[in-house]
Amino acid sequence: MPDILLEGCASRPLAAYLKALGILRLVGEQADANARGAWQNGAFLLSSSLDRQALCDFFMETWQPTPLVTPWNGGSGFYPGDNREGIDALAQSTNPRLAVYREVIARIRNWPELVAPPKEKKQLDELRKRCKETFLQRCRAELPESCLPWLDATCILRTDKAVFA
Structure with missing residues (x-):
């Protein structure tokens, strides 16, 4: 299993931490069910069957975004006057x-x-x-x-x- 150190996914701030968890979730759900992650010197280490180029290819060519919708909220795009x-x-x-x-x-x-x-x-x-x-x-x-x-x-x-x- 190749290990890829994702230095842009630090353990701090929270947004970078959550980005790392998102990458792990998406890779685990859509590319490699055996993917694992750990923190190494403040950066996220992704272990999966994907090497660095295959990870880039996954996000550029095959990744399917999770539909996030909030039709109960104003501004969601489902109402007149919303930015659609x-x-x-x-x-x-x-x-x-x-x-x-x-x-x-x-x-x-x-x-x-x-x-x-x-x-x-x-x-x-x-x-x-x-x-x-x-x-x-x-x-x-x-x-x-x-x-x-x-x-x-x-x-x-x-x-x-x-x-x-």
Whole structure:
């Protein structure tokens, strides 16, 4: 197993630490289930079947991003007045690596509450507040498995209300 020292993934600050964990998760899920990681002199050491060039090729050519969507939030790209540039680019892409992302966006856009949402801010705010629990439960029940680890990390769905980290 080649070892690759990822010096850009330091143990500090937190963002660099989380970047290392993200790389380990993605490599482990999508390229090498036996991948392992450790910290060596403050940098992340990735041990996997991938050498440095294969790791670069994985991220440039085959990696599939995890669909992260928050239809219960304003600014998510699902409401009138939101900046939709990013979400529309994903939805219109023909890149095969974005197929699951496109599917997730299309499913959410077809939810009855979002097919023709109100245009006025006050009514939009009321819709988001009223539907937040419903949207969270619907995400958990209807979106592909690849969305669930992220959703489960962001909130706990209880019978009375969702609790966010």
